[in-house]
Amino acid sequence: MSRGQALVTADWVSEHLDDPKVVLVEVDEDTTAYDGGHIKGAIKLDWKQDLQDPVRRDFVNKEQFSALLSDRGISNDDTVVLYGGNNNWFAAYAYWYFKLYGHEDVRLLDGGRKKWELDARELSTDEVKREPTTYVARDQDRSIRAFRDDTVAAIGAQNLVDVRSPDEFAGRLLAPAHLPQEQAQRAGHIPTAVNVPWSKAANDDGTFKSDDELKQIYGDAGLDWNKDTIAYCRIGERSSHTWFVLHELLEQPNVKNYDGSWTEYGSLVGVPVALGDEPGEAEPNQEG
């Protein structure tokens, strides 16, 4: 992957609004945004209702994902262009998810819904219905998904990138500040993780910074380009944004997204946790 293959501009989308092989998909945390107006021809995916198992904490399986995309009228050879609110957090999450299930041609609209709105581009409230297809998902590509054991094993051995805000990293906040702070899990971060908030990779309008700027940001933060990397946040959506930057834009070979992220790690019994603004040590001296 590279920037030219993974990212499209708002102008590119405007030029492909009537291209039958380009499927625009809006992905939001709150789908009322889509209902209030979406890019012409775009269908919607609800990151929770459509992409999460309703009972267990996991994704829908390969068969369910195949059925979902078939129902929404997406074919295996379509170019899927994802965009959404929250600076593309959930669109980036869906991008990673489509890649997890092996979709060939997926792209992200640079700047997402925000850039589109700030440009005062047109939104439509027309109902969009695509003819059903027969979509066949592949087995999950586990080379881009980290589980908790991978993450614990990476402490002091691989790059761990905590992409939450500095206050969440340090343990002063437990969730992004637009959400209530009451949570069950412990505050802090995984020892040795560097803190590079996802937002450092984006401009105010939600577009990604240049490759040179991005390399500088992660290099300055202490990312070792010769090591494998696991990115995490609170629930795995902001870290998908950073996974996209490292794996798709900067073409780092081994980058995984830990979708369990802090809501899992911060609830585990017996794992090390670091507090404060510094990464912390791999094996802190513990008394008793």
Next chain:
Amino acid sequence: MCGATKGGLGLAGVDVDSEAVIQGRVLRGGNPVAGAYVRLLDGGGEFTAEVQTSATGHFRFFAADGRWTLRTLAPGVSTDRLVVASVGNVSEVDIELEA
């Protein structure tokens, strides 16, 4: 300030005692602006959260003790406002955009 209703968002369901709430409205010529982007930056200028204003121009953050900046984006305009938040208090801020 014609057209604008005085008073902030209702706080039903919010545990005000344990939250440092920052909330308010985005206005243009005294009228609420829906769909503006409000970014919450911490004392070091680092992004912390972002919301879009509601149909009535309202926004709300759950912050922590300290000094924060509200950066408001709408087509063709970006404006910053400083605000102080503390747990147990609700900081009400009205942001007026240049017409």
